[in-house]
Amino acid sequence: MSTSKPSILFIPGSFALPEFYDVVLDPIKAQGYEIRALHLLTVGLTTGPREGAPPTMYDDAAFIAKEVEKLVDQEKDIILIGHSYGGIPLSQSTKGLGIEERKAQGKKGGIVKLAYMTCLVPDIGQSAMAMLTDVKEEHRVQFRLDERGWFHQNDIPRAASISFSDIPQEEGEAWIRRMPAHSAVSFTNELTYAGYKDIPVSYLICEEDLVIPLRMQRDEIELIEKVSGKKVDVTSIKTGHIPPASQPQKVIDWILSVIAKA
Template sequence: MGPPSMLIIPGASALPELYQPVVDAVTKQGIHIQALHLPSIGAKPGTPPTLSDDAACIAQHIARLADAGKDVVLVTHSYGGAPGTQSVQGLSKAYRQKRGLEGGVVRIAYMASLVPELGQPAASVQASLPVESLVPAAVDVSIFPSSFSLLPLLRSSITLDT
């Protein structure tokens, strides 16, 4: 079957170009790899895309490769771990094989990434850590417009198959 195809799932605010040196090096080895442009990156004014929108975008890319019979490895970076994990519903190779289909996700590589349980919102990953392991952080809300809300980014509750 050959090597699996790889999809890089970027961190928050990261454009695919950030990963171009990796894409170039892996491509030279004869492996198909692509860094995705998530809907939440560079969004236009209006209702901001959510983690679920990012997961749906990733799932479309996975499905296209899987339907072509390709095994897929997701390489998630930072925030990309959350929508990457959510995107695999019905797309794992084992799940697809049970239905007589070829291809599907065979691995997820979490690189300096959030590693949620299937169906777990990104925010709860950090909330579940022991307090002594947390890095102090603060957000200066005065720099955001009054209509800005993190709430859409923190909502994610899709049921995933195993």
């Protein structure tokens, strides 16, 4: 591994713009780290959904891989951090880009760590939609599907009470109103490559999450450990689904700890 600081790419959740995470990424950047959030292809623009057919989860994964390739071409070590839906394309994107895979080919640089912040982490053949069917009906956010294949937030008060369950209702609703559309098909795309099999993993459990409940998060950690044969580095905090909104300092501390361990 390089002795220089790793580069960090943050993979947002569904309906989430990169700037939603500035509150936790900017303080880390101020400490001299190269860190930025990506604008996933499946997330519509603030002025409306992207033109043409909605992108797939595989399009997101290919986009992430291209961004990683730009960094490994500079022989940099990379940490990928994902949130919510972002855990799926993150896992899908890493083929051939892990530090050990590249080292075996005589190449420098590569992904040294995958870090999941209350993410969807499916098994091979699973999709986001399949995983979320296990969530209690009263905790499922409802979306409106438009004629072009994009999901929109359908019930703002309900979405706020579920996704932002640990901040005041009016603040949660303000967050929901900022969210653009999200590609519907991406929720149905099944994982075909599990990057967590070969790359070390850290996981931030959010104990009070209603979207990805604690039981599901623990099942995902068990899956990763079974598939990889390695222990997951687990940190647990008492927050809802979007801890940058309610406990940003705890997220900052976690990211810095992931960097230090990597």
